[in-house]
Amino acid sequence: MPTQRSRRRWPRIAPALVVALAAAGLASPMARAPRPAAASPAAVAPRVTGLVRTYGASAYGRVQQAVATCPARKVVLGAGAWITTTPGDGVLTPYALTRAVPYWDGGSGRFACPDTTRQRVLGTGAMVAATSGPETAGPALQVARADAQGVLTRAQAHERPAGWSADWQLYGYAVCADRPAGYEVRTGASPAGPDRFKAATASCSDGTRLVSRGGAVSNVAPGNVALTALDYAYPDVDATRAEASWNSPVDSAHRPAPVDWDFIVAQAICVAR
Numbered sequence: 001m002p003t004q005r006s007r008r009r010w011p012r013i014a015p016a017l018v019v020a021l022a023a024a025g026l027a028s029p030m031a032r033a034p035r036p037a038a039a040s041p042a043a044v045a046p047r048v049t050g051l052v053r054t055y056g057a058s059a060y061g062r063v064q065q066a067v068a069t070c071p072a073r074k075v076v077l078g079a080g081a082w083i084t085t086t087p088g089d090g091v092l093t094p095y096a097l098t099r100a101v102p103y104w105d106g107g108s109g110r111f112a113c114p115d116t117t118r119q120r121v122l123g124t125g126a127m128v129a130a131t132s133g134p135e136t137a138g139p140a141l142q143v144a145r146a147d148a149q150g151v152l153t154r155a156q157a158h159e160r161p162a163g164w165s166a167d168w169q170l171y172g173y174a175v176c177a178d179r180p181a182g183y184e185v186r187t188g189a190s191p192a193g194p195d196r197f198k199a200a201t202a203s204c205s206d207g208t209r210l211v212s213r214g215g216a217v218s219n220v221a222p223g224n225v226a227l228t229a230l231d232y233a234y235p236d237v238d239a240t241r242a243e244a245s246w247n248s249p250v251d252s253a254h255r256p257a258p259v260d261w262d263f264i265v266a267q268a269i270c271v272a273r
Contacts, residue, residue, distance in 0.1 A: 045181040048122075048211055048271045050074070053237070065099075076102045077175055078123030078212025078269065082229035082243075096140035096226030096247060098157075101125035102175050102212075112152035113176035120183050121146040122269060123175035123212040126155035128168060139168055140226030140247070145214030145267045146174070150185045154216070158223040160247065175212075182208045182272025188240075190264045192218075194257040196246045203239040204270035212269040215242025218262030225261050233266075242266035 056068035070076055081100040102123040113119040126144035143156035155172035188202035204210050215230050221244075229243035244264045246257040 046178055047181050048077070048209075051077075051209065051211065053232075076123065078102055079125045080213050080230040080232070080240075082231045095228065096160075096245075097228060097230075098139070098141055099127035100141070100144055100230055101127050101171075101173050111155075111172040111174060113174060116151040118178055119176045120150040120179040121153060121174045121212075122177055122180070122271075123173075124153045124214045124267075124269075125173035126153070126157070127171050127173075128157045129171060139170075140223075142221060142226060142244075143216040144172075144227070144230065145216050145265070146185055146269060148185055148187075150179075150183065150269065156216070158221075158226075160223050160226075180271045182270065184208060184270050186268040186270060188266050188268075192260065192263040194260045196255070196257055197243070198245075198264045199241060199243045200264050200266040201233045201239055201241050202266040202268040203233070203236065204268050207273055208238070208270035209273050210238040210240065210268050211271050213240035213242075214267035214269070215240070215244070215265065216267075217244050217264045221261040222259070224257070227264075238268075238270070240266045240268040 052071060052074065054068045054070065056066045058064035058066040066081075079100050079102040081097055083095050083097065102125045113121060124144055124146050126141055128139050128141065139157045139159045141155075141157050143154055145154055146152065147154055153172040153174040155170055157168075157170045184205065186202045186204060188200050190198040190200040200215070202213075210232065213230050213232070215227055217225050217227065224246050225244055226247060227242065228245050229241065231241050231243075233239035233241035242264055246261065
């Protein structure tokens with residue numbers, strides 16, 4: 001399994017998208033046993049078991065896509081992605097994420113859980129779909145996260161400053177199940193300011209583990225800003241690290257951005273161990 005530290009030391013620019021799919025064997029909702037009439041919701045809350053993490057990497061290049069698949073008899077819970085570049089702190093390049101989805105069905109998605117009274121979002125995702133040209137050359141992702149209650153996915157993308165002449169769409173994805181034991185949605189924020197690169201971390205509380213991740217830039221951020229990573233916070237696999245960058249050429253990457261684009265947030269969706 002590649003680590004974040006090893007990724008940061010790759011020797012050349014690699015705008016590679018990596019989708020990390022968390023998979024687990026769930027007793028619910030795929031094969032849910034009948035619920036006893038007198039039992040309380042807490043007594044029958046499903047548990048997420050058999051959690052594994054898988055990775056897939058693209059080749060090096062300007063427009064890339066990577067896919068990770070579940071082992072046999074596992075189901076996808078969540079997705080993540082990161083862009084790797086030359087050594088250094090953060091991704092300070094013109095590259096941006098345009099897709100981080102927990103499954104691909106040809107371009108349709110569900111934003112909210114079908115039954116918000118008992119179901120919760122276990123995994124989130126979002127993608128930009130352009131009507132012409134390479135999908136990864138169009139608008140960039142800025143938001144892919146669940147709401148605070150965990151009943152829907154919020155997604156946002158923005159055209160870059162150079163503009164985009166073709167029509168485009170944004171899809172949001174939510175993987176839902178009956179609310180599992182210990183379910184919580186945790187967030188963490190970066191400092192605000194005009195820095196070119198920002199990172200935020202969200203950690204699961206004691207006794208819980210990470211099943212999916214999300215991230216978002218502030219709603220005041222312009223099209224120059226895009227998410228560049230939704231990953232675990234190495235070496236803590238039960239924490240999310242979100243990264244975002246003011247898109248800029250490498251030669252100006254270490255100068256302050258021309259405006260204060262506020263802060264970014266990382267999100268961790270956690271369940272009982």
